[in-house]
Amino acid sequence: MSYPTPDSRLAETLLSHSCALQPGENIMIQLVGLNGIGLVRALVEQVRALGANPFVRIEDTEINRSLLETGDEAFWKLQAAADQLPLMKLMDAFVGIRASENIYENSRVSPAQNKAYGEHFLKPVHFEERVNNTKWVILRYPSPAFAMNAKMPTREFAEFYYRACLLDYAKLREAMLPLEARLRKTNEIWLKGEGTDIRFSVKGQNWIPCFGERNIPDGELFSAPILDSVNGEITYAPSVYQGKPFEFVKLRVKDGLVTDFDSSDNDALQSILDTDPGARRFGEFSFGTNPVIEKPMYDILFDEKIYGSNHLTLGQDYEIASNGNDSSVHWDLVCIGADVYLDGELIRKGRLFVTEDLMGLNPEVFLGSAD
Template structure:
């Protein structure tokens, strides 16, 4: 039996996220989906709107073989053809499923660096992110439910509820936070193992409410590149390039990560040594989706957790640009609700958020459901 929630989700992706118009070309890229229902709904929905849908289907096990065996010439060839297609697109919908989220864990770091430089950056950073109306989401697979420590049925109910949230109401509630971030200079963050300060002065602020990620719910900017000083200890695990990292701790001096430790200290430092910009941060963001309360080893969900923030070693987005360039962009999450140790955030000495809840009267709308 066809689940009508899939059609509802397809409508959100095409109308709210991509704002797809007649005559526009949309690339639907699906990775490791267990069944094609959402792809079919998107194709039929795009055609019904007078748009032109294109589809590519990938498999992570095949991608692992491509990455592991690739030469520079092979990476450049794949990039050349994918870039030529992406350059023709007006919109992009990326749907990520996974039977094994650690599929790339044993791909050599040198190969992943090559992929980021020769394939990902030219196709996705330079074209998809910068030039198209794009949206990326996960798909509710059994392995995803397992990572969330939920049954498949319960996770599907959670997934569709979160992904089809009232993004118009979210956008309205975010407006006063955007104004406060735009006016702020110095940010101070305190949490167990964390004492961090930096500036966000004159860096653009971007509210996210269903346009580019599903689920959504964050307001981001970037630290002034050389301004971060102090120490941060993240309390949320992160899967990056197929490896699960935990107990991540960074020490910053004048914006640069000068010391990094984790359960995989050697590997995390190898990633941070990918290029000069990898040890500087390109994004700082406050999570505002209070439907998402606990991490599930998936960045698209974890970075939106109500009462959290994330700090991102690597590439800055052009829309909130602090000038940092890198092959990596790694969102790392710290949850500040009492059940995760609490904490405070200050803007220019004023307490903005305590134990995950916003304090000023004009921000109380962001506490609903927390």
């Protein structure tokens, strides 16, 4: 008797749950980094067994870095128009596996080079076409380097990785429903914590519960603040953006616009904020609710799902929960452990929900009552 491997189980979740792939559909499987080839093999086998059509792209991170360092506006326009955009338009689904073993690979890419890539390739191919017109899912793949960022032994990290990724998402969805119902009736959100005191309106905004359909691991509930309503200050946990590490970021905001800031790398932060007008405004707000993920590990696909966290995102909004912000930046910065008030009512004290209807999202309840 053969037993399913972790990769085959993960592939099944990605195809059946995240992408709901159907016979005859086209799916792009993109592997960035040469680690993770076993998952690609499992995906291709299952896609073909289903009668669907895989289109496989395997990209080396050092080659990608070289292209970023030498690419200009004309180069990225050509790459999008001649290759990736026409192909993406043929896709019904997309699985993006991020398997780089060096999160700082692109740390020397200049702001101008990042801007050219973001505006003329990433935005048209991914933000506009893939995000809005395919059933897509993005995930990382475990490695010793990834374990090192998480400050965990390699084997222990792999076990943690699959527990976080293969969470009972149907159960998580049920636990999220009361929070979603509250948020749909909320006018104002207030976050109050150490270094954070910020308010904004979400009146009339759409809310999207995420339970393994677009990210793996998952566990977020997102919308977008009313564009000019954000006021106050917010302090974020460690983050990496465009290959550049930030040990902390603190923003001061007036009428939706970042007016002042501090961080562990103010020159790099200044460059990101100056990318375009939308980079100083916010395009997303979210609750992190994955009960397995406890602390930052310099990887936003995990960090934005940390239980007891929120992210208030600089830059581009999502069409499905729009507030009108337009930018080539989308930086999911995470604030952990702030008290959360909805229209003046405290619903989360630190990292734990305190109202009876929301306690099912607390780790000791969710994991303690697992089947």
